[in-house]
Amino acid sequence: MKQIISIIAIVTIGFVLWQLVPIAMPSGFGAVTHHYVADGLKDNGGSNLVTSIVVNYRGFDTLGEVTVLFLSVSGAAFVLRRRSGLEVQEPVPASEIVQTGARMLFAPIVVFGAYIFVHGHLTPGGGFQGGAVIASGVLLLLLANRDRALPHGLLSWVESLSGFGFVLAGLAGLIVAGSFLANKGVLPLGQWNRLVSAGVIPIIYILIGLKVGSELSVLLDVMVHAAGDEEAN
Amino acid sequence: MNIVTWLNLVDLLVCLVVIISAIGAAVHRNLLAATVFAGVVSLAISFLFLRLAAPDVAMTEAAIGAGLSTVIFLIAVRRTEEVEGKDQ
């Protein structure tokens, strides 16, 4: 019965969305869109327009998203905090192949994540994606050995400092150019399509990447080590 | 203008994959299977984002869907119940 209801719900929602497509997709662009598309690259000097919009025009949204992620990780850590004195079933240790693979692949994965957020203003991807890739590297370590202890002090310092740096970069824009997270005039835009270009955007993306990476790593660590109800019984 | 190419067939098949696995993820009672279905949904959606010329979104979907969300679901299943409504 439940399955039939779910299928009916899916079909109904799909039908409604299908009807909404012409309304939701206007044929032309609005004035704001025109401004973004026409002046986005010129304003910010990056070669990735999406990055200019996400970090510069809508940078305040990004700050809010990072804060939401921080709050959710804090909430998860609060709910799933490690309870002592519970019987936890001993895991079967990972085989040597998995452990060796984890040791060998951890460094390339982290380097690749760093590549993604350092090149955020040139290629697709950015802070959030790079942070997620770095957290996946940490996840690989945890898969190979569940009892591995992460450096919590370091992670929380990185997380706090990068969040602080993000706000500082925004305030610098407020002081120099008159609006929060403004890009123009804070740092030179540099040459187009170079690694060091686009003003503060790469700095903000590196900070976001570090923040997201450390937050997701802490989340994974908290979830892996939480003693759930099943083991408590 | 409206020439049907092989690429349209590709789009159609990938959309079919998305729909089938989304239904599977929604209705399956075994939560491990539903987790795998969800991973396939994000995989196919990521390809569709590429077809729509949105590599940024595709990369986000890839970075989150390939490893992290699947594993977070798995950990959550481990901490709770394997089969939906087992105790009823």
Add this chain to the structure above:
Amino acid sequence: MVHHIVGAVFVLIGALFLFLGALGIVRMPDLYNRMQTGTKATTLGNVLTMLGLGIMHPAWLLKLTLIALFVLFTNPISSHALARAAHRVGVPMTPLTVKDTLKDKKPVVKEAEV
């Protein structure tokens, strides 16, 4: 111009191997046989496709090689872990199985539905 055609033929052969791998996991009788086709044929198809794309567009060869290398590194890890875990929890083999060298290793943990 000729390297475009040669590369495209390589890509086509690679795609054929990918298709055969997918066909294999539908046709094979049990998990272990499915893993044979599901990892070996598709890895070969993957490498062949990347090679063909590299022939078609030599400027991209570095990144394509990187993808192929990562597939060659990571795919054995995951399939090995899966096969080991499946045997440990006692995923059944097909009745056609002739020899199971690890038969005396009793399942250590019982999982309901892995």
Add this chain to the structure above:
Amino acid sequence: MANLLLELALAIGAAGTLLAVVRLVKGPRAASRAVALDVLTLITMPMMAAYGLYAGRQIYLDVALVYGILSFLGVTALARYADRGV
């Protein structure tokens, strides 16, 4: 000509995806489904790369690279789940 062959390869790959989905839906246990997920990832990755060449945009390769690096985590995690390792 070369573009047509690329399109054909993409179509063959997409047909393979559909076959793997058959196993994904049928697969008697989660382990078989994990194998289907593995195959789907390994098919989609070259499809992404081939489509990147077809569209002439190198940046599409980055997405395929992300999948190439991270795709094995899901299957490994399922295996470790069976070992009670997560």
